[in-house]
Amino acid sequence: MRKPIIVGNWKMNKNNAETKAFFEAVDAVAASENATYGIGCPFTDLRTAQDNAKNLIVAAENCHWEDSGAFTGEVSVPMLEEIGIKYCIIGHSERRQMFGDTDETVNKKAKRLLKAGITPILCIGETEAQYDAGETEKVIRDQLTGSLADLCAKCVGSMVIAYEPIWAIGTGKSATKEDAQKCCAIVRDQVKVMYGEEAAENVRVQYGGSVKPENIVEYMACPDIDGALIGGASLKEASFIDIIEKTK
Numbered sequence: 001m002r003k004p005i006i007v008g009n010w011k012m013n014k015n016n017a018e019t020k021a022f023f024e025a026v027d028a029v030a031a032s033e034n035a036t037y038g039i040g041c042p043f044t045d046l047r048t049a050q051d052n053a054k055n056l057i058v059a060a061e062n063c064h065w066e067d068s069g070a071f072t073g074e075v076s077v078p079m080l081e082e083i084g085i086k087y088c089i090i091g092h093s094e095r096r097q098m099f100g101d102t103d104e105t106v107n108k109k110a111k112r113l114l115k116a117g118i119t120p121i122l123c124i125g126e127t128e129a130q131y132d133a134g135e136t137e138k139v140i141r142d143q144l145t146g147s148l149a150d151l152c153a154k155c156v157g158s159m160v161i162a163y164e165p166i167w168a169i170g171t172g173k174s175a176t177k178e179d180a181q182k183c184c185a186i187v188r189d190q191v192k193v194m195y196g197e198e199a200a201e202n203v204r205v206q207y208g209g210s211v212k213p214e215n216i217v218e219y220m221a222c223p224d225i226d227g228a229l230i231g232g233a234s235l236k237e238a239s240f241i242d243i244i245e246k247t248k
């Protein structure tokens, strides 16, 4: 049985004081046997988040694949490990579109995180033009082929994969539950093609893109959707609490 996992992605938002206030308001509500709740936050907030989290899991939003060296502005996996981080978002479409992340570099990040026992939350998803051209399935399979190359089946089974159609991110134009289910099933099938039945059964697949309290329940009812990656609606304490209460 896959345990649902719902994670907020704050992106480049919130300072330390805001992080502390958020965790003080939300952490106790996130206690649940049935689901995992968490927040991905900027590097500068990670320690504050960790210090104030008993129930919420804390995720970094990126990492570098090398352990140290001349990589100005980057943060390594051992640095995340040292402060107890257990999850890390990789390959978010904003990083792919604006900061040059590719399936190849995302794959290197996944390998290094898995070696450290940190769970990658791997993001994939098509652009609006690809959606309109009917290329969604091909894009999903291609991105997974590259991003999940040369891993072990058990490792892949332990991962979280977030299907986030780019046209649904921050637009309020969320995918229909039928489309989201169909694409999350394609994600699971591609894991099966690459790593077999058990990895496909175990991998947790999230939907992301304009998820909010009003639509979370219908996504979570879909058989291949095990959670959500949530941007805007994770920034306000009240809406994230609402999401938690509707899904615990």
Ligand SMILES: O=C(CO)COP(=O)(O)O
Residues within 6 Å of the ligand: 009, 092, 164, 168, 169, 170, 171, 172, 208, 209, 210, 211, 229, 230, 231, 232, 233
């Ligand atoms: O990018 C996202 C999560 O990673 C989704 O963002 P929104 O929930 O704001 O659409």
